[in-house]
Amino acid sequence: MGQQNNDNMIFRFIGNHIGEYSIASQVTITGLSLPRTNYLSISTVENNIPQEINFDSWVIDGIKSNLRYTTQKEKIELESSTGSNFSRSYISCMIPIKKSDAWWNLAQDERREIIEEQSKHFSIGLKYMQAIERTLYHSKDLNQAFDFVTWFNFYPENESLFNELVHALRESLEWTFVTREIDFRMFKK
Numbered sequence: 332m333g334q335q336n337n338d339n340m341i342f343r344f345i346g347n348h349i350g351e352y353s354i355a356s357q358v359t360i361t362g363l364s365l366p367r368t369n370y371l372s373i374s375t376v377e378n379n380i381p382q383e384i385n386f387d388s389w390v391i392d393g394i395k396s397n398l399r400y401t402t403q404k405e406k407i408e409l410e411s412s413t414g415s416n417f418s419r420s421y422i423s424c425m426i427p428i429k430k431s432d433a434w435w436n437l438a439q440d441e442r443r444e445i446i447e448e449q450s451k452h453f454s455i456g457l458k459y460m461q462a463i464e465r466t467l468y469h470s471k472d473l474n475q476a477f478d479f480v481t482w483f484n485f486y487p488e489n490e491s492l493f494n495e496l497v498h499a500l501r502e503s504l505e506w507t508f509v510t511r512e513i514d515f516r517m518f519k520k
Contacts, residue, residue, distance in 0.1 A: 340394065341376040342468055344425060344480060347388040352423060352517040360501070362429065362511030365389045371425065371517055391427055393468025393480040421486050424493065425515040427470070427477035434508035435471075450503035459496045462489040477511065 346354070350370030357367055366389055376392070434442065446452045456465065464484040471478040485493050497514070500506060 341392050341473065342394065342480075343374050343376060344391045344393070344427075345372045345374070345388060346370070346390075347372065351520055353520050354515055354517045355422075356514075356516045358514045360512040360514055361509060365513060370520075371515065391470060391477055391480055392473050392475055393470045394473065395466070395468060420518065421484050422490060422493075423517050423519065424483040424485075425517070426481045426483075426497070427511075427513055428479045428481065428509055429477045429511035430508045431510045445505050445508075450500075450505035452500065452503065452505055455496065455499045455503075459492055462486075462492050463496065 346365060346368035347370055350372035352371040354369055354371055462485060466482045468480040470480055483493060
C-alpha cells in the first residue's frame with residue numbers, strides 16, 4: 332500500500348474467510364457493525380482479482396482522491412511524512428467512517444473550520460506521522476455505506492501512539508458528526 336500514483340483507481344476492501352490480512356480485532360466504535368470475518372483482502376477494480384465471496388462477506392470501495400481540506404503547507408507536511416517502508420512485521424488498521432447528513436450539509440469552509448481550526452485534525456495527525464503511515468480513501472462519491480476508509484500501518488511498539496492518535500481525534504468536535512465507525516486491527520499473513 333505504498334504511495335503510488337493511484338488517483339481514480341478504485342480499491343476494494345473485502346472482509347471474508349480468505350485474504351491477505353488476518354483480522355485480530357474488530358471493534359464497532361459507533362453505529363452499525365459489519366459481519367465478523369477472519370480475513371481482509373484488498374484489490375483494485377481494474378485488476379478485477381477474482382474473490383471467493385460468501386454471504387457473510389462485505390465489500391467497501393474507496394478511491395484515493397485530492398486532499399479536500401488541507402492547505403498547501405499541510406499537504407507538504409503530509410507528503411514528507413508518508414511512504415514508510417515497513418521492513419518487518421507490522422500492524423495494519425482499517426477504520427471506515429460515515430459522517431452525518433448535518434456534516435455534509437455544512438459548506439466546505441464550515442467543515443474546514445471544524446476539522447482544523449476547532450478540532451485540530453491535521454495538527455494532531457502530523458504529530459504521529461513519523462511512526463504511523465496513513466492512507467485515506469474516499470467512498471462517499473462511490474455510493475458506499477461509509478464516507479471514508481482510513482488505512483494505517485505501524486509497528487507493534489507504536490500501537491500505544493496509534494491509540495493516542497485515534498483517542499485524540501475521537502474526542503474532537505469533528506467526531507460528534509461521525510455516525511458509524513469500525514476499528515479493524517490486522518496482520519499481513
